[in-house]
Amino acid sequence: MPSNDERWxxxxxxxxxxxxxxxxxxxxxxxxxxxxxxxxxxxRTFADTSVLAPEHLSVLQLARVPTTVADIASDVDLPLGxxxxxxxxxxxxxxxxxxTPVVMAERIDTHTLREVLNGLRGL
Amino acid sequence: MGYGVSDADGNRQYRAIKILLAGxxxxxxxxxxxxxxxxxxxxxxxxLTEGSLRTxxxxxxxxxxxxTVAMDFGRISLRSDLVLYLxxxxxxxxxxxxxDELAIGALGAVVLADxxxxxxxxxxxxxxxxxxxxxxxxxxxFDGAREYDTEDxxxxxxxxxxxxxxxxxxxxxxxxxxxxxxxxxxxxMTASEEPLSGIA
Numbered sequence: 577m578p579s580n581d582e583r584w585x586x587x588x589x590x591x592x593x594x595x596x597x598x599x600x601x602x603x604x605x606x607x608x609x610x611x612x613x614x615x616x617x618x619x620r621t622f623a624d625t626s627v628l629a630p631e632h633l634s635v636l637q638l639a640r641v642p643t644t645v646a647d648i649a650s651d652v653d654l655p656l657g658x659x660x661x662x663x664x665x666x667x668x669x670x671x672x673x674x675x676t677p678v679v680m681a682e683r684i685d686t687h688t689l690r691e692v693l694n695g696l697r698g699l
Numbered sequence: 700m701g702y703g704v705s706d707a708d709g710n711r712q713y714r715a716i717k718i719l720l721a722g723x724x725x726x727x728x729x730x731x732x733x734x735x736x737x738x739x740x741x742x743x744x745x746x747l748t749e750g751s752l753r754t755x756x757x758x759x760x761x762x763x764x765x766x767t768v769a770m771d772f773g774r775i776s777l778r779s780d781l782v783l784y785l786x787x788x789x790x791x792x793x794x795x796x797x798x799d800e801l802a803i804g805a806l807g808a809v810v811l812a813d814x815x816x817x818x819x820x821x822x823x824x825x826x827x828x829x830x831x832x833x834x835x836x837x838x839x840x841f842d843g844a845r846e847y848d849t850e851d852x853x854x855x856x857x858x859x860x861x862x863x864x865x866x867x868x869x870x871x872x873x874x875x876x877x878x879x880x881x882x883x884x885x886x887x888m889t890a891s892e893e894p895l896s897g898i899a
Contacts, residue, residue, distance in 0.1 A: 611804060613715035613784050642713035646772055646784060649741055656743040675712075684716065684806050686890050688781075692716060692806070693883045695777025699735070699876055 598631050598658055605664030612656075613644045614676040616663060621670050635662050639672050714781050718879065719801055719834075721788045721826070722811035723819025727839040727869035728787040729771055731811060735875035736773030736785055743768055743797070770797075783879075788823070798826060807886045808834040809878055811869065814847050817855055824856060833886045835863040837878045861888075 596603060618639040625633060631652065638648050649659040666672045720728045732738055773785035786801050802808075808827050812820040820836070827834040836858065838847055849864040858864065863881050868874040 612786075612800065613717050613804075615713045615715060617713075642780075644715045644782075644784070646741060647739065647774070649743075650739040650772075653740075654742065656741065683890060684804075684886075686887060688714065688716070689806070689883060689887045689890065691781060692777060692783065693880065693887065695781060695783075696775075696876060696880050696883065699775070699777075 596658060598629065598654070599661040602661055603657060605661045606668055607664050610645060610660070610663070610674045611676050612646045614674050615642045615644060616648060617642045617673050617675070619671060619673055623669065623671050631658075632662050632666060635659065636666055636671055639666075645674075712780065715784055716782070717784050717786060717801065717805040718882065719786055719788055719798075719805050719808035719832075720811060721798075721808055721820075721823035721834075723813065723816055726811045726813045726816075726819065727841075728811055731809075731837075731839075731867070731869035731875045731878065732771060732773035732785045732787055734870055734872045735879065736775040736783070738771050738773055741770050741772055743770060795826075802826075802830060802832055805832060807882050808832055809882055810834055810836045811867075812836055812838050812852070812856075813841065814838055814852065817852065820856070824858070833882075833889050835865065835878070835882050835885050837865050837867045837881075839869045840866055 616639045618636055625636070628636065631654065634652050635648055638651055643651075645656075645659065645663065648663070649656045652659060654662075663672065663674060667674055720732060722728055729738070771787060773787075775783040775785070777783060788798050788801055808823075810820050810823045810827070824834075824836070826832075836852070836856065838849065838852060840847070847866065849866065853860075853862075853864050856864075863885050865878065865881055867878050
């Protein structure tokens with residue numbers, strides 16, 4: 577007889593993609609979509625954080641300063657899709673704002689381009 | 700407008716700018732990103748396509764439609780509120796699902812090419828031309844590689860005369876910086892030539 581430890585390994589575990597256990601199996605997030613470099617910032621809303629899962633809490637902590645979706649995903653070392661769902665959850669709870677730069681709909685303005693150019697020259 | 704100006708509270712907005720780095724497998728994309736920026740790992744998912752379903756053993760994992768893929772990106776803080784993100788776009792066709800997202804709102808793109816395998820850069824060039832995303836071509840001069848005539852490459856790739864084609868050493872910080880500077884200068888030039896054309 578196999579012990580409990582030996583059961584449910586790999587393919588035998590069935591249709592489970594482990595990171596998505598954190599999202600209760602959801603693979604799509606709610607609300608408006610947001611870019612990889614959209615800026616995430618925690619709101620000053622008071623919240624009972626004891627109800628949040630540890631991963632949600634970690635993401636919320638990182639968002640205390642303006643941080644991009646890509647940086648958060650890299651810091652928490654979870655797949656981007658999972659991080660997007662966590663972010664959308666936090667947004668729905670009013671705990672964070674997700675700001676997609678206006679340039680998503682427009683070309684980057686020349687003022688910003690010049691700032692980037694000067695920044696690169698000064699590296 | 701509004702991008703890069705102050706928000707309602709009078710704070711300057713945090714601005715994150717995307718630059719894409721495209722090119723064939725092994726052309727030196729990660730090397731270039733590493734030479735000029737802090738490399739950060741990112742895990743993302745790839746939808747399993749017909750092609751990958753045949754090669755990946757998922758027969759026992761019913762309903763599994765994605766697989767995790769690792770990619771890197773580079774981060775250059777130009778100022779506390781202005782950060783450049785370099786995304787290396789995987790060259791293989793099965794990763795193209797990522798390009799569309801990465802391309803939205805990007806400043807522009809660098810196509811990194813190896814003169815020994817110029818054809819590897821065709822898909823990237825086609826992609827950026829079709830979507831009117833400004834780009835430049837940088838030829839990575841590998842160890843012992845002879846000097847190439849950039850005009851020969853321009854002809855071979857059938858590029859517009861005003862599109863910059865430059866030589867670079869992806870391992871060298873100054874050279875990698877020059878590649879990015881050339882791109883931004885090209886985008887600035889293009890922007891001043893087509894005033895308010897309203898391309899989304």
